[in-house]
Amino acid sequence: MATLSASAQDNGEKPTSETAIAPSTLETLLSFVNLRKDLQADIKALNRQIQTTHSDAEKISLKQRLEKLESDLKTTNRNFENIAAGVDMTTLRGEPREEFNLQQEVFALVRPAIDEMKEMTARVRQKSELKKKIAYYEEQLPVITQALENITKLKQAGDNKALIESLKQTEAQWTKQQTFIQSELQAAQLQLDKLSSAETSLAEASQSYLKSFFQKRGLYLGLALSVVVVIVLLSRLIAASMQRYIPGFRAKHRSFRVRLVELLHRVFTVLFAILGPMAVFYLVEDWVLFSLGILLLFGIAWALRQTLPRYWSQIQLFLNIGSVREGERLLMEGLPWQVDQINVYSTLINPVAGISQRVPIDDLVDLKSRPSQSDEPWFPCSKGDWVILNSGIRGKVAGISHEMVQLVERGGARMTYQMADFLAASPRNLSVNFRIKEIIGISYRLQKESTQAIPETLQAYLFKRLHEEGYGDQLLNLRVEFAAANTSSLDIMIIADFKGELGDLYNRLRRAIQRWSVDACSEYDWEIPFPQLTLHGAVSAAD
Template identity: 25%
Template sequence: MGTYFSNKSFFLFRAFLTGRTFLTGLVLVWAGLVYSPAGAQQETPPAQQDAPVEEITQEEEDSQQQLVNALLSLSESLQARRERLDALTVEFGALEDDIDKTAQEAEIEGLGEEIVQAEQEIDLVVLGLQARQYTIDGTVTEKTELKDEVAKIFEPIIQSLKRATEPARRMEELRLLAEQAESRITVADLTLENLNIYRSAETEYPAEVQERLDRYLEIWAERLQESENLALALDEQLANAKRAQGNSFKQFSQDFGNFIINRGTSLFLALGLGIGFLLLCQGIHMIAAYYYRRSHDGVLSAAMRVFAMMLSIIGVVGGFMIAITIFNIRHDWLMLAMSLLLGLGISWTFVRSLHSLLEQARVLLNLGAIREGERTVINGIPYKIERLSVYSKFYNPVLKGGNLIYPVHELLGMHSRPVIKGEVWFPTEIGDWIVRDGHHYQVMDQTPEHVILQKPGGAEDFVPVAEFLGTLFEVITNGYCAKYRFGLDYKHLSDAREIIPKKISAAVKARVEKELGKGAIIAIDTRFIAMGDSSLLFDVMVDLGPGYGKHWRRMQKYINCAVADMCLENTWTIPFPQLVIHKGA
């Protein structure tokens, strides 16, 4: 009753189904953000949360002490670098050689970079990675450009993504920094090994070279110690971050509860009211379609289809607007931004596929080349178009599985014509007897894909429909004509016109009625048709009624036996074919 209307609303989504890659990604992002525990609409203030006081274990005390030791070591290294920088600055002012000044200036610049790096490492040990987020979140800038204003609208989405992935990103960054520290330790060890090779050699170096070796050894020893301290501090921070994750099930329960209380309520109201409005419009469709089809022979007019499509548009757009209004009233800016983004995606894909959608709309309004209630041909098989909708229904009454469902976009380019009363929907029906390529078959099954033919002995042939329809065959279920030809000698020419045909017809009729019963023969005719090269030719034609198709092959036997009996009874001679031999000169 309401197939057309219940499916009609899906046509409106064809616009964005063509852009399924974009929208699939959008839906996945939406699903992730909806459950983001950090993106809940309202969060419990920290002051109202009861923070349980846990006892500090010995492991945590050792960890804290290791962090303190690492901080002290890094501070000493920083102080030593600063003292070294002050000393180099004083020496740089006393130098007069340009080459020495250039080398000294490069060393001072490198030492300054190391001091900055050491200060950053101390900040990392003391504050941790989370301190960086403070200055990022607190940055507020005035934006006046259109693209920046659009970015502000979708800023909650980005922020929710960042908050949802912050713990994982922090852990990954700590791992990367720890790997860098281990790499520095390896480089420092290799460098110190190279320096010790020269120091262990029993060679007197010039004073300048010896001083350079000692200075390099001191610098790289400090770098090794710094890298080891930093690696230790990063390992401790990584371990603390893992311990800080706490009970996963408890955190999940808390996040899920916040979702249900805040964003879950908004989603429930928005989806419930939006879908409810859409179902209301669909209910009006179904009721209107039911009463209209009852009074118009089951076919919808173009005006009724336009009315149905308008109600479908109102249902979809109205449901979407209701959802946006709910998010706006409940101040759920994240879901509001996601809804707007979804609307933009739908609009974009709708515009891109506008031409195709207009053609499909013509088909759904029953104004195209293919129309409801008419006859069309699909893969060589005729079908009746029972229903035109987003998923249209085609039906063939004589085929098993003759119900086909086609999406509306595959109907473009198809044609139909009005159905003529009494016309055939398939050449055969299940149970029919046919003669194909000189063989006798019964049709056991027929579907849109294949036809199963059974021989009288029980063997079956599976024939594809295209091959079956491409060959000539004779359906003999409702009656057929059995033919038989024989010849007699020329000495019976005087009886060929009347006597022989009458006797043959009587004999054949008697034999067939004996085997098949009276009423089997509708008509019988024996004719003298020609004077052949060596005999007089006669044709016996027996017309049988419906229900005798399975006796087609036996009929040849019955006629042959009747003709043979009459030849013996009347001493008619059946000549052999004459063979003429010409003797050469």
């Protein structure tokens, strides 16, 4: 190297970074050489000690030290070769690499956070250990005291010198044990008293720890929060740009490509918002916050483990390729709905009832939609329609909501029904078209004319009266037919169809048809008989 540098200087050129050797590298190599000499000398000395010693226990200890020195020497040689070569020589030596262990790698990532938690709870754990230690020694002392008392009694009662000597040795042994336990108990008690005297309240300790935590890492947390804010702002700017420059992005019904672009944008926004703070903690080398972030990610991953299939279904719905699709019909909460728009919050409408709702996309995962036919009903009525319930109640629909339907009767009385009860009442809508059927009975004296002449005459008479009173334009159909031969009368059926404009006059028209029918009977001298039962009852009363 010196020759190369000299030749470069002779040519008037400055030595390049490739030919120059850093002084720190040479110093490091020299330190490795010295360290290797010291290790080799220590190894030789230990070998001599092992050969000269006669104690097995000492030999074992010396061999353990020798193994440690040999391992250090091997590491020093390997580092010397790597630094001298400038590359990692492990692959050339054929040394086996350590197998990948996922558990160890994960533990290495989260260890700083665990160490921080251990440090935070060190006093509490130390107090707990001391209390256990004190309780253990307090249990042992009475046993030793009792044993010493028994030995003293045996010494006093015994007369054999060998027995007394053995008892004295045992007594001395247990006395030492008693002294040791007492000293350990006192030391533990003193440590516990010291910790208790220096202990603060839980609130103060928590406040102090949090204050210290944020003083150390407040800047890093602020940087991480700033990164998240920047990512969110950039995401909004990108979303605004996509709305402006991507055709069909703002359309009500968007294509699969547009939906896929928006989905990827949302996914990457969440991903960068998570990884951004982690990158900050990594760059500033705050491994505690980095480990806490790793633990948080593990917690999120564990929580998503069970819900991942549901999120996949939501993605399919968002892309409009799932079980519910835009423009189709589905049944939800007992009502049919048209899927107007699918997004993170989807819009459902009922086109006839005039109601809509915004539901999260998760509520649609368990549902399915189907194409709707043009003749399928959406709701029995619209706001402003007149309906008759199966109970006979008639009213105008004043309001429809998801929960209730309100009717206004003639005169202004309001009746409110829950949606399920209203649908169960089978409401009959009068606001499109409706039919009125009325029956009038005539005497058997008119039997010859009852099937043909009288119905024709009555139909003409009713038609004239309907036009005279202003109902002719709303009349769709009018028929008068013979209905049945009843017990005391010949029944004639009047069938009148009207437009929905007269739905509010339903009962008035029924009364008018009855009135006009009676007027026709009076004008044409058609007898309206009493029921036979009523007539016979009247005759019996007269007798």
